[in-house]
Amino acid sequence: MNSFKKVTAIRGMNDILPADSGQWERLESLVREWLRSYGYRNLRTPVLEQTRLFTRGIGEVTDIVEKEMYSFTDSLNGESLTMRPEFTAGMVRATIEHNLTYDRPQRVFAIGPVFRHERPQRGRYRQFHQIDVEALGFAGPDVDVELILMLARLWKILGLADIRLEINSLGSAEERLAHRQALITYLEGFKDQLDEDGQRRLYTNPLRVLDTKNPALQEMADNAPRLLDYLGEASLAHFDGVRQRLEDAGIAYRVNPRLVRGLDYYNLTVFEWVTDRLGAQGTVCGGGRYDGLVSLLGGKPTPAVGFAIGVERLLDLWSQAQPAEPQPECDVYVLHQGEPAARAAMRLAEDLRDAGLDVVLHCGGGSFKSQMKRADGCGAEYAVILGEDELAEGAASVKALRAEGVAQRRVAMAELPAFLVEELVRTGGPE
Known part of the structure; x- marks a missing residue:
């Protein structure tokens, strides 16, 4: 234990x-x-x-x-x-x-x-x-x-x-000193009404005595000598x-x-x-x-x-x-299934970042359904999907999670960075 x-x-x-x-x-x-x-x-x-x-x-x-x-x-x-x-x-x-x-x-x-x-x-x-x-x-x-x-x-x-x-x-310091002397003389008339902090500050920092939050002392503070007059x-x-x-x-x-x-x-x-x-x-x-x-x-x-x-x-x-709105974690979430796809997905994610996109690469395995749920939960605009079929075509499937447009389509991997940048600009997604 x-x-x-x-x-x-x-x-x-x-x-x-x-x-x-x-x-x-x-x-x-x-x-x-x-x-x-x-x-x-x-x-x-x-x-x-x-x-x-x-x-x-x-x-x-x-x-x-x-x-x-x-x-x-x-x-x-x-x-x-x-x-x-x-x-x-x-x-x-x-x-x-x-x-x-x-x-x-x-x-x-x-x-x-x-x-x-x-x-x-x-x-x-x-x-x-x-x-x-x-x-x-x-x-x-x-x-x-x-x-x-x-x-x-x-x-x-x-x-x-x-x-x-x-x-x-x-x-100035000289003007504050003259006011301080007058203030101490004035506050001494209320010494018995001051709390412990006020009595301690009376001779060390009398201006702070006027900063009291005690309602019973507000009239005293209001009528104290004003520094402006000095x-x-x-x-x-x-x-x-x-x-x-x-x-x-x-x-x-x-x-x-x-x-x-x-x-x-x-x-x-x-x-x-x-x-x-x-x-x-x-x-x-x-x-x-x-x-x-x-x-x-x-x-x-x-x-x-x-x-x-x-x-x-x-x-x-x-x-x-202005109540804060949830901030998306990324522009693109990259999903994959199988070891070859996982390796290709890592390379693809770097290519997308080279194009200026914010990208989260799925890690930790799991079904496409569970991965898609995580993609949606992180606020991504697009999911990019790599599986056996996509690898065979040298392409990736792109699914729009929020922006208007085709729900899902395949795009050649070489063309994917430019395609996603253009889509984000067109739909007004994150810059």
């Missing part, structure tokens, strides 16, 4: 099965085309980074660093390593290390998994995926708005509605530039003074696209400007702005707008 206990996936880290992965691939293909249309190029960074990159870049007094990172000590050299909880810090590290902005600004993107030890729920997992877009070396506000316009175009491409834009300005001339001019360009482009938005983002490195413009269609996890995309991060991580001062989209949440929204 096998005593080995069955292994299952780690909680909050999900398998993406073949029935679902086709929709992921469709989305990623659309996203890559969309990003290319704005001049963005792919930058791939490692999943593992030194822990100090995130504690320095994200901020030690953040939920991510305090309780959500997957960190461990490398047994070979004693270094503390972390599985990336977000992309931006790693993208900036790569920019500095390889001098990417030495001679010109860079527009870059990444798509992949990130890791946070959170309580799994709809739209929030421990391994989830992000589309991360960064514009490095641009001072804005034009690039800030271009990123927002990019996102408006993506929602249009995907046919998504009911996504609202909220914006705010976090100003902005100087330059910060206000930047924010006014963002608003003017959004209005020029016809993009509706709401100024949300309590929009602060959860990471320490943001300044000036911050924005979120939100929806009511995802339950409590309503943020589809968040981003903003982080002009101080490059120098904070040891590089030359460089303005930068970017955003991240949660892929799982985006797929959830997309499936509501």
Whole structure:
């Protein structure tokens, strides 16, 4: 008796099965085309980074660093390593290390998994995926708005509605410090009403206290000193530039003074696209400007702005707008009976692939009836059949499984690739 206990996936880290992965691939293909249309190029960074990159870049007094990172000590050299909880810090590290902005600004993107030890729920997992877009070396506000316009175009491409834009300005470090002092003084008057997290953040990250979900504290948060009232001339001019360009482009938005983002490195413009269609996890995309991060991580001062989209949440929204249709596994399924036919079928399948067709060759034996059932089940447009009679004629039988046309006919093997390509074009089947 096998005593080995069955292994299952780690909680909050999900398998993406073949029935679902086709929709992921469709989305990623659309996203890559969309990003290319704005001049963005792919930058791939490692999943593992030194822990100090995130504690320095994200901020030690953040939920991510305090309780959500997957960190461990490398047994070979004693270094503390972390599985990336977000992309931006790693993208900036790569920019500095390889001098990417030495001679010109860079527009870059990444798509992949990130890791946070959170309580799994709809739209929030421990391994989830992000589309991360960064514009490095641009001072804005034009690039800030271009990123927002990019996102408006993506929602249009995907046919998504009911996504609202909220914006705010976090100003400069000096302006945030002045506001922080006023905010602490104000919040101290409500200290007894704050929960444990709120009291802890009161003197370390008071802006996050305003992000409370406690209904009893909403009036307190609504009446708190607003950062917008502490902005100087330059910060206000930047924010006014963002608003003017959004209005020029016809993009509706709401100024949300309590929009602060959860990471320490943001300044000036911050924005979120939100929806009511995802339950409590309503943020589809968040981003903003982080002009101080490059120098904070040891590089030359460089303005930068970017955003991240949660892929799982985006797929959830997309499936509501356009339910996914089953994707066929191939254009052609090749059936065969007998050893000589099996050998000929393998050669024929390669010839068909040379012609640009997607082909599944039946493996594992079985009757023609069972093979045909599998051909139909995999979504193929055509079945190609090889048996003794076909081999004797140097031909194959072709059966249309979905497309209009002759139900079955024989075609010489030498002519078969061109015939099937022409048929797929004629009937509008897969390209």
